[in-house]
Amino acid sequence: MEILTSAAGLQAYTENIRCNGQRLGLVPTMGALHEGHLQLVRAARESCDTVVATIFVNPTQFNNADDFRLYPRLPEADAGLLAAAGCTALFLPAVEEIYPQPTVLKFDFGALEQVMEGAHRPGHFNGVATVVSKLFHLSRPHRAYFGQKDWQQVAIVRQLVADLSFDLEIVAYPTIREADGLAMSSRNRRLTPEERAIAPQLYQVLQAAARRIRQGMLPAQVEAQALAELQQQPLFNTEYFAVADAHTLQPLAGYTPGRAVVLCLATHLGAVRLIDNVVVEL
Structure with missing residues (x-):
């Protein structure tokens, strides 16, 4: 599995994939991977020639500074899990690589973001939409895979893809649970x-x-x-x-x-x- 750390490196890698006529699947994550993430990688592997996973703890989608600071970060262990699941490449950028300058872009998803997570975490979906847009632009996948535990996030991303005419398919997979029913997170x-x-x-x-x-x-x-x-x-x-x-x-x-x-x-x-x-x- 190849590890990419620069935006330019990701662009070059995925452009080569497309030029070779291969189908590319993207699995965006924030790391600290569990079986739910690996299900997405395996699903992408089944329907795509190349699978790129991303690990990036996105600061712009956190409302709580402590939540961002304490979010689990296990890049070495995650890389091993991804490789075993059949991932072809891992994009592991620094914050400065994704945000070389502060972003001022503002998204408005209307009623979709005025309830539930959007109501309780102001600005959260603006951060999600910003980073997802960047990842879609950089990698130009044919398919992008998300888990349904973040149901509202999937709805927001689908709207983003429709409104900005991204040439890709969003694939959502059911929540994976522990034996006692707790949603994996x-x-x-x-x-x-x-x-x-x-x-x-x-x-x-x-x-x-x-x-x-x-x-x-x-x-x-x-x-x-x-x-x-x-x-x-x-x-x-x-x-x-x-x-x-x-x-x-x-x-x-x-x-x-x-x-x-x-x-x-x-x-x-x-x-x-x-x-x-x-x-x-x-």
Whole structure:
């Protein structure tokens, strides 16, 4: 596996891939890799000739300086995992390589970013869109692979691709979970043993809410019940629990047959902020 550290090096590498008529898959990550990331690499390997993974802890998408500072960074271990999963090249740039000068670009995704993560993390999706745009421009992939744990992020990236006419396909893969249901996340490494034992309750609350939706309980009641269950665990400091249209991400007053619903939550468990979601097909 080749390791690239410069933007120019990535451009040259991927341009050569395209000139040779090969299909290129891109897997953007912030590192501290887990099985969810590796699933994306293997999926890209199956449908593309070349797979480029990126590891870049993007400072412009963090609202909390401590969260950025404490985000796990394990480049050597990550490189070994990527190589074993069949990754062809790793782009591992310094911050100065991605942002040679401060960025002033501002994205506006309208209603898509005015709810959930966008409402609670102002500027977060502007940072996501900025770095993703840079990676797409530099690598010009045929396909880019993302995990559905960040459901709203995938929606934002799809909108970005449509609005800016990027010539690529966004491929989203289901959330990979631990045996006890906890969604795999790089941030899980920061949980204490006590917190890690409690964390699977998030998925249990989501599953219970999904059952209530299938039984016909109205969205507002589902949200209230889920929030009440989360509040029963004193170590959870919950930011939101939302019942939303799976495509528009807007709150629902009721349901439409054939229209999927997404249940999304965000909570702090100790010093770690966790998100998760479940999709309900109606």
